[in-house]
Amino acid sequence: MELTDGGSGTESAAALSSLFRGDIGFWADRTPVHEAARQGHIGQLQQLIDNGACVNLVTVDSITPLHEACLQGQTQCVKLLLSAGAQVDARNIDGSTPLCDASASGSVDCMKILLEHGAKVNPPLYTASPLHEACMSGKAECVRLLIDVGANLEAHDCHFGTPLHVACAREHLDCVKILLNSGANVNAAKLHETALHHASKVKNKDLIKxxxxxxxxxxxxxxxxxxxADYTWPSSASAKCLExxxxxxxxxxxxxxxxxRKAVGQRGLNKIAKLNIPPRLIAFLSYN
Structure with missing residues (x-):
């Protein structure tokens, strides 16, 4: 970095100063801030911040201390990091945000804190979303929360497909039920492969049903x-079910x-219970 030339030198010096002040992250191994956040050492983390440590330092794989805290469900550390200026939607090398990590770990409390600080529920197209992560880990409560705050049920990851594809591939029946009841497209395709193909591949009769x-x-x-049916074993329970x-x-x-249900649309499904029709019909329409 050239620092000897008048105005440009001043600008370069300012950039260098900004780097060391921690206004932007820089490549590093895991730092004491990362370790304190991961282990939930709130006192040590507070002391590091008070001594000027940057809360947005990134490792070689772009993981911030906030990612670490969310992965471990360290609620108090998440609060402290965000109060100290941690970037709520920072992305690691895989494109995951802290909300993705909190969803994967099943920490509803961390998720709520992140959402209160403006975390985005829906990422750019073709990357894994927080909803994908919750479905992958089978965290039903996290799935419900994300849907309640507007998660896109048809978010499409180029590798995994939709959240429904993920939930079926991992055999998380509770998550599948929540997604379908909320209006997820049961026939959404990834390379023409539907969730039913996934359920057949894992030979799960309950999922198929x-x-x-x-x-x-x-x-x-x-x-x-x-x-x-072509992905089931002949005479198996799943094969007979599909037959x-x-x-x-x-x-x-x-x-x-x-x-x-199709006529009501995804946004209207939660209003079925308010219809002026017999309770038995409401239960039937709501799969209760």
Missing amino acids: ILVEFGGNVYARDNRGKKP YYEKMPMSLSQLCRLSL
């Missing part, structure tokens, strides 16, 4: 030309339920 109940297409073919659904058409009541 609930996906079909919500309108999963048993005849959908992926980019290899295979139906969900039954392929031979038996949906009942009229089931077709009506799917049509009504």
Whole structure:
């Protein structure tokens, strides 16, 4: 960095000074700030900050102390870091934000603090979202919270597909139920592969049943030309289940339920309980 030339030297010196003041992060190994945040040593973290330590230091893989605290569910450290100016939506080398990490660790308290500080629920296209992370880890309570604050149910990661794809691949039935009840597209495709293909690959009969109940297409073919049934073992429980659904058409009541839910739309599903219709119909439409 050249510091000998008049005005440009002043600007360069200012940039260098800014670097050491911690206004921007810089490449480093894990620092004492990272370690204190990870281990939940709130007193040590406060002392480091009081002594001028930067809360936005990044490691070689772009992990900040806030990422560390969220991964470990260190709520008090998250509060302290954010109060000291930590970047709430900092991204690591994989594109994950602290909210992604809090979702993965299942720390609802950390998630709420991040959201209060303006954390973005929906990332740019084609990157894993906090909702993907919660579904991957099977954190049902985190899934509910993210949906309540506006998480995009159809967020598409170029590797994993939608959150529903992820939840089925990892066999997290509770997360699948929450997503579907909230209006996730059961037939969303990743390279023509649906969630039902994933459920068939893991040979999970319960997943197959609930996906079909919500309108999963048993005849959908992926980019290899295979139906969900083609990924099951002959005579297995999952194979027999899909064989039954392929031979038996949906009942009229089931077709009506799917049509009504589609007409109401994703945003209107939570209003079904307020309709002036018999409670049994409300329960049926809501899959209760």
